[in-house]
Amino acid sequence: MPPANQTDYHAVVAAKISGPRLAPYLAATEGNVRRALTLYQWSVELSGAVYECLHRFEVILRNALDEQLCRWNAVQRDRQTGRSHSSDWLMDPARLLRRLAGDDIRKAGRRAQTALRGAARAPGHPDVLAQLSFGTWRFLLPDNDPGRQHLWNKALAAAFPSLTGAPSDLVDHVDHIYKLRNRVAHLEPLLNSSMVADRLARMRTVLLAIEPALEMWFVSRQRVTAILKTKP
Template identity: 30%
Template structure:
């Protein structure tokens, strides 16, 4: 039972720290350490539920840009002088987005070579492969590649923009569209970094209450959904058909907070008709419910929609 755990000083004061957990106390106003730890664990649950859809956005964006530019400029399209940019001046350093993209590809190449040596024991000269380097790129690379430095006559945008983003555009103007998707990518990437660094997923300026936090999370999921749909609507269908979007949105609800705080109702089931009723409610409300079954040996289950 959660009441037998040593919340203080062991779990909260020493292993998590009051500095980190105070923000949960201020926003969610838990009435006990059990509820405080519950909302802390709920945050980890939210991060895990959102991870697959962020991963889908990152991977499909990377592959869509790579596919379009590889068909246009060939393999290793980022190397040498293949990738031209708008403000090019001979003997002058490139602007930040261009240099940052180059640095990211150089870093990805080094990571690929290092992995070949450490994981596979390859010795001597290693020739990087196109797909090997692409797999090592960071998410920020694609934000840099969507910069307006690459927009203009004879440049990669706008000529290849429709190939990368096959969904319905919010604007018929390529420059407006490029700004829109770059903003989306920046928002999703910043949110991804917050999740991956184990920070509160809901935290930002202006979030003061539980309702604020949940609204913020739902908005972020909406941004991820928009990016995935712009790349190709079939990406969205994949996430929907496998229940990943619903799972992410379901995680970001007050009902799920209560469940992790051990405040959710436990439904006692001692007949098949009651079990059927609970399953029906679970599906109708799209909610995870806790059931204690007395059919034979007493056991507790979570009943979850898919």
């Protein structure tokens, strides 16, 4: 229970949260510590709801792209040996994937080994896949790099069969979502309700491009919209 002196209670909490972290909330509440703490708690709750959405979104995006990369990798041949690659693009990546995502794959492989330390098996495709970051998927999408454009044309475009806009619009959506994920991961304030609502809409747009039923499922379970309405 808080001490009888509520002023002291809020002062203690504010001090432990720290001045720099509480500063945006104090600025938004004209320096009122109690209201700033209420706003801080609301932002924490919103961050949790946003993270739930990001969790679902990232898993769906990851699996959609992984499926197409497996298909593409299976029809690639090593230029020097003529050997056909397997469908496992994480364990046996073709040359283009080694260039575009080789570092990410190696780091994910090491993280998978650490996670399985003590287990009686080596990391497999699902283990390494789970350790790849959102940034891997963001930066496999097309840009001015001819290799990324080739990979989009030959493989990744098929992950978005219901895409109606330009690929560049899709990349822009994913980029904004990627930046929101970084913001949430670093516990930064989410005080801009319009920004959060926009990113939620972008997630819905990308999911619609993958499969409309996934977007319906996503919307039916998200809490962001309800929490935005309760902003103090």
